Amino acid sequence: MVDFANALKVAGSGMQAQATRLGRLSENIANADTPGYHRKTISFHAAMSAGQTDGTVETGPVRLDQSPLEQIYDPSHPLADESGHYNGSNVNLLVEIADAREAQRSYEANLKMFDQIRQMSSSLMDLLRK
Numbered sequence: 001m002v003d004f005a006n007a008l009k010v011a012g013s014g015m016q017a018q019a020t021r022l023g024r025l026s027e028n029i030a031n032a033d034t035p036g037y038h039r040k041t042i043s044f045h046a047a048m049s050a051g052q053t054d055g056t057v058e059t060g061p062v063r064l065d066q067s068p069l070e071q072i073y074d075p076s077h078p079l080a081d082e083s084g085h086y087n088g089s090n091v092n093l094l095v096e097i098a099d100a101r102e103a104q105r106s107y108e109a110n111l112k113m114f115d116q117i118r119q120m121s122s123s124l125m126d127l128l129r130k
């Protein structure tokens with residue numbers, strides 16, 4: 001039963017990490033048109049327990065993408081400089097939507113694994129009761 005609990009913990013940590021990733025991606029999509037907005041990125045790393053990896057994953061710190069901001073020409077914009085340009089965001093909607101789809105599929109895979117483990121442990125308990 002300990003192996004089932006560990007497997008549930010691994011699947012749960014994967015779902016939590018992908019949910020956090022989806023949160024950052026949705027912030028990026030929502031702020032794609034915000035002047036001066038830097039895209040947020042997040043990384044994953046293996047969780048350590050007593051100096052050993054247990055198969056779970058954690059999210060790293062949120063980082064700002066340092067790629068250059070898009071220069072937009074609009075002399076009527078309140079943030080425009082003397083040349084008529086202002087800083088847009090560095091969010092590429094195509095990349096964000098593709099990343100969101102990948103995060104969604106990873107979440108669903110972890111959810112399916114979680115459900116399979118739950119069904120297996122339930123079947124094992126039924127066999128032990130007989």
